[in-house]
Structures are given as structure tokens and as C-alpha cells.
Amino acid sequence: MTLTSNMISTKAITKTVTTSQGELQILQPISFDVKAGETVAIVGASGSGKSTLLGLLAGLDQVSSGEIYLDNQPLHSMDEEQRARLRGEKVGFIFQSFMLVQSLTALENIMLPAEIAGLSDARKRALEALEQVGLSHRGSHYPNQLSGGEQQRVAIARAFITRPKILFADEPTGNLDAANGDKIENLLFDLNQQLGTTLILVTHDSELAARCQRQLKMHGGVLEDTSVTALEGQRHAG
Amino acid sequence: MRGNAMALSLSWRLFRHEARRGELTVILLAIVLSVASVLSLSLFSERLQSALSDKSAEFLAADRMLGSDKPVPDSWLEEARQRGLAVSQRNQLRSMAFANDKMMLTDVRAVDAFYPLKGVVKVSDMPFGLPQETRDLPALGEVWIGSRLFQVLGISLGDELEIGDKAFVVSKAVIELPDGGFNLFGGDPVVLMNLADLPATNVTGPGSRTDYDYLFAGEDSALDDYYAYLKPQLNRELHYWRSVKDEDSPLGRSVKRAEQYFLLASLLAIVLAAVSIAVAAQRYSQRHYDPVAIMKTLGAPAAMVRRVYLLQILFITLLGIVVGGVVGFGIQQLIASLIADKVPVALDTWYWRPFFIAIFTGLVCAMLFSLYPLLKLFSVPPLRVLRRDLGASMGSRSLQFVAAGLAIFLLMWAYSGNLTISAILLACGLLLVASLMLVTLGLIAVGRKLGQGRMGAWQLAWARISRRAMDNSVQLISFAVTIMLLLVVLVMRNDMVQQWRDQLPEGTPNYFMINITQQQLPKLEQHFVEHGVDIEHFYPVVRGRFAAINEETIRTDVSKEEDSNSRGRQGLGREANLTWSNQLQHENHVVEGTWHGEQSSEGEPRVSVEKEVALRLGIKMGDLLTFNIGSEVVKAKVSSVREVNWQTMQPNFFFVLEPRSMANFSPTYITSFHLDSDKKPELAGLMAPFPTVSLFDVDARINQLRSIVEQVSMAVEFILVLVLCAGTLVLVAQVQSSMDERMQELAILRTLGAKGLLIRMSVILEFVIIGMVAGLMAAMANELALYLLQTQIFNMQASIHWDFWLLAPLVGALVVGILGALSCWRLLSFNTSELLRRMI
Ligand SMILES: Nc1ncnc2c1ncn2[C@@H]1O[C@H](COP(=O)(O)OP(=O)(O)OP(=O)(O)O)[C@@H](O)[C@H]1O
Ligand SMILES: [Mg+2]
Numbered sequence A: 001m002t003l004t005s006n007m008i009s010t011k012a013i014t015k016t017v018t019t020s021q022g023e024l025q026i027l028q029p030i031s032f033d034v035k036a037g038e039t040v041a042i043v044g045a046s047g048s049g050k051s052t053l054l055g056l057l058a059g060l061d062q063v064s065s066g067e068i069y070l071d072n073q074p075l076h077s078m079d080e081e082q083r084a085r086l087r088g089e090k091v092g093f094i095f096q097s098f099m100l101v102q103s104l105t106a107l108e109n110i111m112l113p114a115e116i117a118g119l120s121d122a123r124k125r126a127l128e129a130l131e132q133v134g135l136s137h138r139g140s141h142y143p144n145q146l147s148g149g150e151q152q153r154v155a156i157a158r159a160f161i162t163r164p165k166i167l168f169a170d171e172p173t174g175n176l177d178a179a180n181g182d183k184i185e186n187l188l189f190d191l192n193q194q195l196g197t198t199l200i201l202v203t204h205d206s207e208l209a210a211r212c213q214r215q216l217k218m219h220g221g222v223l224e225d226t227s228v229t230a231l232e233g234q235r236h237a238g
Numbered sequence B: 001m002r003g004n005a006m007a008l009s010l011s012w013r014l015f016r017h018e019a020r021r022g023e024l025t026v027i028l029l030a031i032v033l034s035v036a037s038v039l040s041l042s043l044f045s046e047r048l049q050s051a052l053s054d055k056s057a058e059f060l061a062a063d064r065m066l067g068s069d070k071p072v073p074d075s076w077l078e079e080a081r082q083r084g085l086a087v088s089q090r091n092q093l094r095s096m097a098f099a100n101d102k103m104m105l106t107d108v109r110a111v112d113a114f115y116p117l118k119g120v121v122k123v124s125d126m127p128f129g130l131p132q133e134t135r136d137l138p139a140l141g142e143v144w145i146g147s148r149l150f151q152v153l154g155i156s157l158g159d160e161l162e163i164g165d166k167a168f169v170v171s172k173a174v175i176e177l178p179d180g181g182f183n184l185f186g187g188d189p190v191v192l193m194n195l196a197d198l199p200a201t202n203v204t205g206p207g208s209r210t211d212y213d214y215l216f217a218g219e220d221s222a223l224d225d226y227y228a229y230l231k232p233q234l235n236r237e238l239h240y241w242r243s244v245k246d247e248d249s250p251l252g253r254s255v256k257r258a259e260q261y262f263l264l265a266s267l268l269a270i271v272l273a274a275v276s277i278a279v280a281a282q283r284y285s286q287r288h289y290d291p292v293a294i295m296k297t298l299g300a301p302a303a304m305v306r307r308v309y310l311l312q313i314l315f316i317t318l319l320g321i322v323v324g325g326v327v328g329f330g331i332q333q334l335i336a337s338l339i340a341d342k343v344p345v346a347l348d349t350w351y352w353r354p355f356f357i358a359i360f361t362g363l364v365c366a367m368l369f370s371l372y373p374l375l376k377l378f379s380v381p382p383l384r385v386l387r388r389d390l391g392a393s394m395g396s397r398s399l400q401f402v403a404a405g406l407a408i409f410l411l412m413w414a415y416s417g418n419l420t421i422s423a424i425l426l427a428c429g430l431l432l433v434a435s436l437m438l439v440t441l442g443l444i445a446v447g448r449k450l451g452q453g454r455m456g457a458w459q460l461a462w463a464r465i466s467r468r469a470m471d472n473s474v475q476l477i478s479f480a481v482t483i484m485l486l487l488v489v490l491v492m493r494n495d496m497v498q499q500w501r502d503q504l505p506e507g508t509p510n511y512f513m514i515n516i517t518q519q520q521l522p523k524l525e526q527h528f529v530e531h532g533v534d535i536e537h538f539y540p541v542v543r544g545r546f547a548a549i550n551e552e553t554i555r556t557d558v559s560k561e562e563d564s565n566s567r568g569r570q571g572l573g574r575e576a577n578l579t580w581s582n583q584l585q586h587e588n589h590v591v592e593g594t595w596h597g598e599q600s601s602e603g604e605p606r607v608s609v610e611k612e613v614a615l616r617l618g619i620k621m622g623d624l625l626t627f628n629i630g631s632e633v634v635k636a637k638v639s640s641v642r643e644v645n646w647q648t649m650q651p652n653f654f655f656v657l658e659p660r661s662m663a664n665f666s667p668t669y670i671t672s673f674h675l676d677s678d679k680k681p682e683l684a685g686l687m688a689p690f691p692t693v694s695l696f697d698v699d700a701r702i703n704q705l706r707s708i709v710e711q712v713s714m715a716v717e718f719i720l721v722l723v724l725c726a727g728t729l730v731l732v733a734q735v736q737s738s739m740d741e742r743m744q745e746l747a748i749l750r751t752l753g754a755k756g757l758l759i760r761m762s763v764i765l766e767f768v769i770i771g772m773v774a775g776l777m778a779a780m781a782n783e784l785a786l787y788l789l790q791t792q793i794f795n796m797q798a799s800i801h802w803d804f805w806l807l808a809p810l811v812g813a814l815v816v817g818i819l820g821a822l823s824c825w826r827l828l829s830f831n832t833s834e835l836l837r838r839m840i
Helices: A050-057 A080-090 A105-116 A121-131 A148-160 A180-195 A206-210 A229-238 B002-020 B025-057 B074-081 B147-153 B197-199 B220-231 B252-287 B290-295 B304-338 B352-376 B397-416 B419-450 B457-467 B470-502 B520-532 B555-564 B611-617 B675-687 B699-749 B756-792 B802-828 B834-840
Strands: A004-018 A022-035 A038-042 A065-070 A091-095 A166-170 A198-201 A214-219 A221-230 B064-068 B085-097 B102-111 B121-124 B132-134 B142-146 B159-162 B166-176 B189-193 B211-217 B240-244 B511-516 B539-549 B575-580 B588-593 B604-611 B623-628 B632-644 B655-657 B668-671 B694-695
Touching: A004 A050, A004 A198, A022 A050, A022 A065, A022 A221, A038 A050, A038 A180, A038 A206, A050 A065, A050 A166, A050 A214, A080 A091, A091 A148, A105 A121, A105 B002, A105 B290, A121 A148, A121 A180, A148 A166, A180 B632, A221 B575, B002 B304, B025 B304, B025 B352, B025 B699, B064 B074, B064 B220, B074 B085, B074 B211, B074 B220, B085 B147, B102 B147, B102 B197, B142 B147, B142 B159, B147 B166, B147 B694, B159 B189, B166 B189, B166 B197, B189 B197, B220 B240, B220 B632, B252 B352, B252 B397, B252 B419, B252 B470, B252 B699, B290 B304, B290 B352, B304 B352, B304 B699, B352 B397, B397 B419, B419 B470, B419 B756, B457 B756, B470 B699, B470 B756, B470 B802, B511 B520, B575 B623, B575 B675, B604 B611, B611 B632, B632 B655, B632 B668, B694 B834, B699 B756, B699 B802, B756 B802
Parallel strands: A038 A198, A038 A214, A091 A166, A166 A198, B102 B189, B142 B166, B575 B655, B604 B632
Antiparallel strands: A004 A022, A004 A065, A214 A221, B064 B211, B064 B240, B085 B102, B085 B159, B085 B211, B121 B132, B121 B166, B142 B189, B159 B166, B511 B668, B511 B694, B539 B575, B539 B623, B539 B668, B588 B632, B604 B655, B623 B632
């Protein structure tokens, strides 16, 4: 395999699950590439398979068939341990329900990926990240003492602390009101730009989707349309 | 390694935060409870047991005794002293005592200065006088003698008494010797003398049969070691070893039963602890699904996740053990000091065993019972962060049950060293679990029917029970097991204490009279009635020699048996007291054949034989027994075998003949009566007109027995209270954790606008139903467990306890319902958003 500049590359990946009614194919063969630094929105109706796709791309789940490369690493042939290491090294996550560890403070939550990665300056990095999301004064608070927007900011700080090459976000603003949602969006795109991270997010919010360079539209487990936005054209040209 | 350090620090931080935020309370409480209850129970029972065996050691005047027909080598005694044991020597023999030209066979006991090692000698300055404890022993040239000897020989204090070649001054009346024994009729009056005086009497020459008894006292372990040293050198023909724990010692059975009860209670405490830890660990695991999924998502390798959580469980366990140890010790100390004036438990002695047991229990329970929930926890997939409904994907639950059952069984076995008790409890538990599974399935079926239709509180309750059938069955099982264990401890205690009390009811005869002649009988009866003393029954007695079984003369080795047995309660001399009656005595039960009764029969007269004598002498139903009475011969056919309760204070007989066989003999009479202690001074006057009648005073002995029974009962009571507390706490923990699982559902119902009352009613009903079913099943399982325990372990009469079949479901429903209502009320007092928040 030749090294490409693709951050993600999928070749006819499918996902089939076994239910009580038999086999159910929830993803039809899907192929597409995402370049390093690109921002991509996965959109589509509820139940169309967006989260499933995201899970596969992020190495949280195993494909049923097809090939999937993340930063040129063959995710499809790795076991859970290898995928975990890859996630730790290259991937950051943001979720709709924040997914903070309830019994760790905000600061400790942010430190967690750095600690897992064995970085010795975890605390220092976490303090900086906390500063960047504007929550320096809340470091010792537990998640349930923070508002939804604040929790998501902590989650963002956590996602960026290891400087991941690629960031996955599943409806990052889904649980927030409009004002907080905007704040989170801005933070996300700012950090993304500063660090040159590849961003893949799932959203129902068309405004948010529009801020991405590219939109992948899911429909009943099928990737319908790949459109390259004008923005991307400009960037490639420039 | 970095990973290790990181796991340690993360795990420590998680532990600290969660502990501070009260998230570990339930599992911590479970461990604290298990350690505290096991520690306090076993520490307390260790102390009680040592207090009790001290008390019962008094019956031997020592902890152990070596009996011998010849003096033993000095080196044996020296060895015992070297091992830190107290040693005392006592020589015992039968010898004639002479005074006033009269003589009587006496029980001579020559003792050294260390006698008795346990218990005290009680004496008085007059025969049958009020007992006074003394630490002294007869001085050289003096003897202390039993009250009856004064009576028979017509002597008083200060008179001379000759034993063999030596004359002694009688200086005190012996009222009670700790090792006085229970043989009322074969027993000759005691003559207590200094061991140094014995050689001068010249009664120990060849032909006399002297028992050389060596008494030992000290730590159990030292005694056991010493016996191990001694054993290879002992000759079964010459020597025998006795301990207070031998079942045939007078109190052995009661003490042994009490010990078994403590053991049982501690075992049940262990099981309770295990159940509560299992429940708590389950809850702990479920609450950590999210953190595990998050850590895995963030790239933590499986080994790191495992390390973090194993460490955390370790921290929790250690904290639980420390806190539990302190609490348990405190509880035990409190109880011991509360009853210190009733039961002399030594608070300063330190026992290590209970601490080891408690720590071991805490460790094993925490590790084994959190193993499966932890394995489940480790299997939580990272994808849970996206698909919230993904839980742990682990194999069957039956694996968990098997592992849990095995762990409990091993713990019980390791602790008790008693396979039977452990097996009985496990088998009953398994049966209970199996039938509960069936009941659950039944409930689901019923629930499906009832749950249809309009959503009232009933429907909601049933629907929930059946929907969460598997969870409910676990809950049902843990409730039922808890209730069953409580029932076992409760009912066992009732039965046991009752049987102990029954042995010595108020008004138990405390005096025996023998040698009442036929002519004296009417006068004596009237005289006693005039003095307000009731005598229930006079038993006619004729002394006879037991000569042959089926015309076969009894082998000589029987007499050897007799001799060694004459030291104990049931001494059957070659001479036996024969009585006759048509009526079966109280506390006598025919176990084989039929009682001869009123109807006279043709042919050989019939005789009823006591069970143990029959066993020892090899007497079978239908055997022809021959007795020599004076110069006459009486033959009788064995028509029944009786079991006799020797612990009742009434005359008991090995042989009861059909009256017609004895018509030609003129008997003397034996009887027993009760006299209140305050009437004791009247005794001399009461007996004065009948100088030939011999009186035995067993009042002291009865009081001794009664005080032990009371102490044991009280101890048992406290143990019961401890176990009840532990059980209640377990129930609370169970309700709490199951409430937790309901939180989500309650929040949803609340959000959907269900009325608080409806929710509350349905939850309470759910708990009431579960409590009732658990109570009923527990009552049934309890019956089985009790039957097996009482017949196999405690040697008690088993009976069915119908009242508990009603009581257990009622109390179960009530208690579980109230606990459910309380925690439900607490939950519903949060508003909806807080509920939703707590769920995350
Ligand atoms: N393990 C599974 N077993 C059965 N069905 C599954 C499984 N995983 C996903 N599905 C189904 O596949 C479909 C796609 O699910 P997915 O969560 O990817 O949808 P989505 O596009 O993220 O929807 P939403 O916008 O509501 O989050 C759904 O119909 C879901 O029920
Ligand atoms: Mg989704």
C-alpha cells in the first residue's frame, strides 16, 4: 500500500448486525476518502446509520466487510487492543451526552487521555486546555456541578489535549440550547483550525453542517452524495 | 512502569472522589457489615466459649484429666509443667470408714495442694449446712466428709474417723466438690483427705483398686499438644483421657450445642455478608459501565482498565476491612461489657483467630463476589459511548450463581471445618434458589395476565415485576436467603433455649431420699405433707445383681467396663437398682418394642431396658435377663427399650420390670422432692424422725446447671440480636440498590406525568409482593434447613413451625414494603430534573 495524504480512506465498508429477526445490514457498501485537515459533516435522517458509520471510522467498532484506513493504518484488520492504542494516539472524541467521568473533576477528566497515553506533562497540558476553553476557575468541579455547555467545553478540552490528528464528534451541540451550541461550535472550529485537525462530525443542524468543507449524506444505510463545497475548492486552490 | 503508576494514581483518585461523594457507600457498607458482624460474632463467641468451657471445666475440676490404674511416670507430669500446664494429682478409691463401731463404704479422695484446678470446693460446719466456698484443703491428719456419712456413722465435727490404719479428725462437712459427679445412687459419701496422708492408711495396697487421676489446666493448644505428646505412650488398658468437651460429660452436650449455635450464627453472618457484597458489587459494576467505556474509547488498553478497577476494589476492601474491624470490635466490646456481670467473659484476653477470620472473610467475599461483576464491567465495549444501551456482554448468569455458591460453600467449610453443616446450608440454599427461579417464572406468567388492561398501581407493579424478571429473581433470591437465614437463627435459638429450660423447670427436685422402708413410707409421706413438702412418687427399689443374658453368664470384661463407667453419670455397678411399675416415667420414651403397661401377660415377666445400657451390654429385644436378688433368681424378657433423659432430676432406672415378677420382694423406696433454698434450715427437722433414710442434696448441682443454662441462653440471645441487625442492614442495602435500578424508570414515569401516588403505590406493591413471596419461600426452606440441622447436627427433636409459615410472609411483606416505601419516598422527593441528572 502506498502512503497517501488521506487521513481516512474507506473501501466498500459494510456493517451487518444480528437481531432477533435475523441479519440486518445497517450500512450498504460505502467508499470515500477524507484528506488530512479536512472538515466533514455526516448528515441524514434519524436511524440512517450516521453514528454507526462514525463508530466504524473511529475504530470503536469492527466493520463487517471492506477496508478502512485511518492515517494509513488498516483499522479493519486490527483487534480491539490495537485499535485502542490507535485511538489513544491519533483520535479525539466529542459526544452528544458529553461522556465525562462523573467521579473525576473537570481537570482530571481533561488529563485522562494524556495520562492514558503516558504523557508526563498531563497536568500542565490540562491546565492550558482548561484555560483555552475558558474554565480555569472550574477545574476542581465535578461534571454534575457544571452546566451542559460547560461540560461540553470540558469535553472539547479533553478531546484536544493529546493533539489528535483527527477528531470525531457525534452531535456535539445536540443537547445544548442555541447560544451554548454556537459557543461550542466556534470553539470546535477555532481549535480545529489552530491545530490543523481533521474533523468529522455527525449533526442534524444544517448550519453546523454548512460550516464544514464537505457533507456526507446518509440515507437508509447508503451514502448518497458526496459534495465538495466551494470552501474546499478555494483552499486547495490557495 | 509508567502504566502501573498511572493506573495506581487514577484508581486512587477515583476511589478518593467516589468515597467522598458517597458513591461507594453501599459496597463499603456491605464489606464493613460483613467484617464487623463476622468479627464481633466470632470474637464474642470465642470469649463466651472460653467462659463457658471454664465453667464446665469445673465439672472435671480441670480442663483435661488423665485417668490411670497405676501411677504414671513423673516425667509425664514434668513434661506437662514444662509446657506451662497446671498439674494436680488425685487418688480415688473405695474404702471402709469406721467410727463409733459402725462402718460404711466411702469414696476416698486424696488430693494434692493444687486441687481443684477449676471450680471450688464448698464446705460447711454442719452436715447439709449452707455451703461456703473454700480455697483450703484438709490439713494433714484431718478429713472432710460428706453429709451422709455423719448421718450414718452418727458422728459430728471433731470426732474421729478411721480409714485403714490411720485415724483422722473430721473437721468439715463437704457440701460440694466440683467433680462430685452425678451418680446419686451408686455414689458413696466422700472422704476428702490430703494426698500426703494416703500412704499411712495402707489402703492402696495390692487388691485395692485405686484410680490415679492427673488433672491438667491451661491453654487449649498447649493441652492438645500435650495430649499429642502423651498419646503414643498411653496404654488403652490402663489409661484414659477426658476433656470437658466430651459429649458424655454432664454439661458437654449443652456446651457443645451452644458452640455449634455460635458457629452456625457466624456461618450465617458470613453468608449474609456475601449476599450483601454480591448485591453491592453488582450495583457498583453497573455504575461504572460508562467510565470504563470512556476510558477504553480514549485508548486505555484492557490491562490498564483491569488494573484501575482491581486496585479500586482493593482500596475499597481494605478500607472496609479496617472500618469493619473497628466497628466489629466496638460492638463486641459493648455487648461483652453489657453482660459482664452475668457472664464472666474476659475482656482483656486477645484472640487472633476471629480477626484473621474476619479479614479473610472480607477479602474473599469482596474479591470473589465482585469477580463476576468486574468481569462484566471489563467487557463493556467502547462503543457504549455512541450506543448508550450497550451493556456488558458476558456469558450466562448461571456461571455467577455457581461461582457464588461455591465460594460461600468454601468459606463456610473453611471456617467451620464441618462438612455436614456447610453442606446442609448449601443444599437448602440451592433448593431455595431453584424454587425461587420457578416462582419467578410463575410470577412472570401471572404478571402477563394481570398486567394487561388499564394501568393502575397493581398493573404497574406486576408489569415491572415480570419485565425485570431476571433482576427480580436475583433480588427475590437475596431477600429470601436473607429471611431464611434470619429464620434459622431465630427458630433455632427458640427451640434450643426452650429445650434447655425444659430440662430444669422451676420446682425441679433438689433432694433425693433413698432407703425408705415399707413401714416408714406412710409415716414419712404424712410427715412431709404436714411440713408442706410435696412428694410426687415413691419408686420401689430392690438391689439385684445382673447375672446373665439368655442364660449366658456375663463375661468378666463387662465388669471392667462397669468400673470405668462408674466414674461417670451412668455407672452401672454389677449391682443394679431394679424397680417395677406399670407406668412409664416422665421423660422416658420407648424407642423399641412396646411398654408392658397394665395388662399382665403369661409366661416370662417383661422388663424394659435403658437404651445405652442395652447398647453397652449388647442386650437385644426378646433377650432373657437373669437377676440375682439375695438368694432368689428373677428372669425377665426384654419387651421394650427406653430412652431416658438423664438431665432431669428424677430417679431413673436401667431396668423397669413388670410388677408381678417382683411381688415376693420387700423393697425400699427412692424419691425426690423440691425444697426452696430458704427452707433449707428446716431440713434437719424434716429428716430427724427418719435417721435411717439417706438424703442427697443436689441443690448446688442444679443451681450450677441452671446458671450455665441461663448464661448460655443469654449469650445465644445476644448472638441472635447481632445476626438480626446484620440481616436488617443487608435488607436495607438490597432495597437501596434495587431502588437505584428503578430510578430511571421512575424518572421516565414522572416525566410522562404519572401521579406521585400511583408511582408510589406501585413501587410499594412491588416490594410487598416480593417480600411476601420471599418470606413464604424462606419459611419453607427454613423448615428443611432446621430439620436437617436439628437432626444431623444438634441432636434435637425436630418439629414443624407452622406459625412462621404465616409470620414470615407477613413480616417479609411488611419490612420489605416499608423499606421500599421509605427509599421510594426519598427518591420521589427529588424533582424530575434532579432525578434525570442523578441517572447520568
Ligand atoms: N447493534 C445493532 N443492532 C440492531 N440494530 C442496530 C444496531 N446498531 C444500529 N442499529 C440500527 O441501525 C440503524 C442506524 O443506527 P444509527 O445509530 O447509526 O443511526 P443514526 O443515524 O445515528 O440515528 P440518530 O440520528 O437518531 O442518532 C438504526 O435503525 C439502529 O436501530
Ligand atoms: Mg446517532
